[in-house]
Amino acid sequence: MKSAGGPTAASRTPNYIGVPLPRANAKRLLAGRGQYVDDIRLPRMVHAAFVRSPYAHARIVRIDTTEAHVPGVLRVITGAEVAGMCRPYVGVLAHVKGMRSAPQYPLAADRARWQGEPVAAVIAETRALAEDAAQLVRVEWEELPAVTDAETALEPATPVIHPELGDNLCFERRVDSGGVDEAFARADQVVEATFVTTRHTAVTLEPRSILADFNPAERQLTVWHSTQVPYMMQWILARHFGLSEPRVRVIAPDVGGGFGLKIHTYGDELATVAAAILLGRPVKFIADRLESFVSDFHARGHCVKARMAVSKAGDILAVDVDDLYGIGPYSGYPRGSANEGIQVANLVGAPYQQRAYRARSRAVFQNKPMYGQYRAVGHPIACITSEGLVDLAAEALGRDPAEFRRRNYLPADAYPHTLVSGLTFERLSQHEALDKLLAMMDYRRLRAEQAELRKRGVYRGIGLASFVENSNPSSATYGQGGVSIAAQDACTIKLTATGGITVASSINEIGQGGYAVISQIAATLVGVPIEQVKVVIGDTEVTPYGGGNWGSRGTGIGGEAVFQAGKALRANILNFVARLTESEASLLEIRDGSVVEAASGAVRMSLEEVARTAYFQTARVPRDFQPELTVTRSYAQKTYAGTYTNGIQASHLEVDVDTGFVKLLRHWVVDDCGTIVNPLLADEQIRGAVVQGIGAALYEQCLYSPEGQLLNGSLIDYLVPMAGEMPDIEVGHTCTPTATSELGAKGAGEAGTAGAAAAIMNALNDALRPYHARVFTLPFTPERVLRALGKIQ
């Protein structure tokens, strides 16, 4: 681990970077003193409920709201009315060539294009009354044929969702090194498979929530919003409602989970803001679980046809990939729905030497809910494809899958390494990670035990999955596409009157531990005990500007801004004290809240004295010197499109070959996220992310009828992973700090999800090998395993 900069080993103030401190805000949340949007009650506040389309595709013939105007109902708002207040939006990025979508409105005005699309908002004194009245809004529908199968979405016989676009293609990406066909022609072995990942959704514990309050006198809009991105929402609300941006304040109080779900624009939330403007009263909308299933963004319904060419010697010669996925009826706003496909096309086979590589990814419109970024965007699909092919190739060549991986990894001296797709890996630690993982899991012993148990009719499998994961994205992801989502973050640190510090940061806390990370970096860099640190986050009116939490960027980018701000404040304090004491700043240090002589440790001034002098006793300050004890620093990662992290996961499981049930026995992860600020948080991020990957592998799947009706839109039928079925997840690390920042941190939030499903798929196929059975369609239900085994037809 890199030195944090200032404090030395002899310092009495601990270096909090790398220290497993319990998270500072946990006690408050556990004591029930958290404040989520739904906990906030304003005077004159009213509630929104939505009439939603019961059809996947239908024309709205007419809406009759007469009966809904019952006592307690203030207003019923329909699509046309909101459209007159809120500019429509189109989810395309200028730098993603050929990407298309159509203008989208908060509430459907003429046609509804998915089951669950909001059509009218009912505003009432209570949510229950609003729900009552919503049932009394009469909508006359003309049902239209729905596009629900990505495979046929581009066929001429399929209806076109947006006739003005000509067909249902949103976007296509191609990557080609050349020489792929030649490589397959001369290969000793070719393996291929079709990998199918099904639509699933994030299921945050706190659903989407917004409370909007508009003050007409100042034309000031304040929203309390369960969001990962306060500044993005400020920009969107100002832009689309025609408000002055400084007069839009977005406050993210406690946020109960994000996972990418809360970085998108939602029509029902915009309609809530419209209602607040129309009524001049605060309006609250808390999505309930049922409407969350049909209105939250979904992700990962991909079908990837892929093949790999290998030589007898054991080298991967070429990879060829064709990915097709169905998004919603519009590309998501403002980030677009192309990122999953872009990542698949960029990253299949990425941990390995790609001698020849070709990929195509196509996104097509469908009459299903909106679709976009969700934890580890696209990476799990790329990983399932790569690692599935790698295991098939190893098997075809009769090689051990661990050794086959090691042979084909990018060489350790090949960095920085630029992929065919144009992305650059700054530095990976794959060989080291593999060694560490095999030692942690005692790979040889497990293999021996597996062979022994098979003789007794117990079928266990061991699966590996190497992964890479983007983090610390530059403006290449969004900003260069003309979208105002900051790639930069900032931090303002202020010395308080008694020698503590307040740290205002543009990253926020969504349950991931951002608060703790900010505290630990700031305390270390300034040199104060961590109890003297107060973190201020989640409010566009009091924090400096920045991108917020997405793309595994909080610690890597936001944390570096904290690092630089802390360093700058420390320098300012030392310069000030040097001047006051006629010393040299280089001879002073800050330890445990006091400025001391570095050599002797003798205290020159406590930070309280420093603050008192600067703020109250300015007569003691030389006339030509103005101490600056509030500093702001910003940081953006500009060297690479992203600083890639890497690692490897392993799954150990047992299949009941009579029932098709899979029991997870254990899971291992070795992750390299560079400098770790808090090991407890890093490990828990990885475990939580692995559990979401396990959800994808074994449980989660949005099931649709051919007409586009969601069949399992409740937590009774949509299975999320539960603690009882989860294995122990053992986490280890290798550490390759990024040289793009002084802190050296890379992201840790998504890597667990990137690799978990692939490890389980490989372990399951390893377990089924004696039966020559294989599964490549997720989730791996008992039904699918039984069919693969030929136990049912």
Place this chain on the structure above:
Amino acid sequence: MKAPAFAYVKPASLAETFELIERYGEEARLLAGGQSLVAALNMRLAAPRVLIDIGGLREFAGINVMEGTLAIGALTRHRDVERSPEIARHLPLLHQALPHVAHAAVRNRGTFGGSIAFADPAAELPACSLALDAKFLIASKERARRVAAREFFKGLYETAMEPGEILLAGEFPVLESGYRSAFQELARRHGDYAIVGLAAHGRLANGVLSDVRLAYFGVGATPVLARNAAAAFEGKAFSDAAVSAAQAALEHDLEPSDDIHHSAAAKMHLARVLTGRVMAQLAGAER
């Protein structure tokens, strides 16, 4: 997910309860543990005008053993059944089944009577009642009657109870010597409704099985007593051949249909797998 408005009354006696039922008729629903009904209200799948909370009728909560019969009051919480030493001793099948009923939080509130009267075909207790040949004590304002579990479950969420009747108790013959029980279910996550489950009860004397009852759940509109499969064990020792015969005979007992996650074929296959496993467990055989 807010329930439409309803009136709430909490009677203090059975007589008062009957009066309320008479007064409100089909506009009323009885509220016991609320573990199914409250969710249905919030999802607006049910919209009664009045909820009659019978939770105050404490005389219908509790477990009593008398003259070869164990009675479970309708308002007995699942958790109390699960932890009852009398149940463990006299009705080991229920003791084995209860941990599979949802999660502890649900069992803390959910009631025995609620589960029986709701008659979910994938629930554990209706199937156990079939296997144990229980009777249900049902009362209306005018009369009380007993209905055998085998006559009780009529269809999907449909029972032999008539309008105006309340389920007061379940009555189970206590375990006779030589009888054994076994219970297993297959659910992807612990506490979920089973894909298939099997409650088995029968006599094993001198290695010979008799009076075997196999009650399957999750495989039809009601729990199903599989008479053909059970007959395959009658008068026989436990053996692979008997299991195979029972598995084949299930063809004539069960008619599962597809659910959203599993095909009928998968359910039938899993029912057959469970047959072997549960009977092995019952017979104490290693498998």
